Amino acid sequence: MFSIGELSLRTGVKVPTIRYYENAGLLEAPERTSGNQRRYSRSGLERLSFISHARALGLSIEDIRELVELASDPERPCGEAHHIASAHLASVRARIRKLKKLERELMRIVKISDADCVGECHVIQSLADHALCESDH
Amino acid sequence: MFSIGELSLRTGVKVPTIRYYENAGLLEAPERTSGNQRRYSRSGLERLSFISHARALGLSIEDIRELVELASDPERPCGEAHHIASAHLASVRARIRKLKKLERELMRIVKISDADCVGECHVIQSLADHALCESDH
DNA sequence: TGTACAACCTCCAGCCACTAGAGGTTCAAG
């Protein structure tokens, strides 16, 4: 049996965040002591690790809620879980593509202002004039 | 002279967002008609384009506020503007690195569950067990 | 000149995923 503080230490998830997950319906409400403090079992620890790992992978609370439900219903987990994971993979890839565009754009802006840093400021000029951009955004 | 709606059409920034920028101190409060409606000049349009472009590049409102101040003070813009832009470039690169790690991780999870989709769900298993991860996060 | 109605105004609430603080209670070590 772990207190919320011990659980926090073991998982690296902050105490208020654990309570938040409970409130959001991701984490089952644990037993309480007679004095109303939370006491977690091993399964609570495992569930929290699951949530924390999924969050680290960037899945939304909503996605995780769904995965948690699937996990507790062994009849129909795999297809849908797979769907959630691969949808998320696609969105991660889209974000990478977008950030790479930004990277190129920013490199250009920074490089120009490196080369020629007198008079008018090129950073500000480049930011002001979208027409100078190489890609759309 | 543009109404707020025209400005919105020309820049692609939504009307409530324009008001939000004004409120946040990014966009100068424009003239008003006798009936209290906003009327923008060309310089307002340019300023909003600047903001919108900088946002599209992922700069924070706070960063943009600073750039806007720098832009209006031609004494000391370049060094600081360059600093903001290159700090942002660094953070974009960090985000790309992080997302690429996630991509690898998710690919692994999705691939496993592709290959072997019977019995226990591997998506959920992989998410639950951080020890299976190849990289830290 | 009157009227209809789209566009405008302000203010307030909500979104996500936490995080921080106030103010009070409980647990456990000494």
Added chain:
DNA sequence: CTTGAACCTCTAGTGGCTGGAGGTTGTACA
């Protein structure tokens, strides 16, 4: 039995908008 760290609940704030309520103005047309 006392101390004080850790716990409890509840509320509010973060960033960057977005949407709605309820009321006013601008403008095109009859």
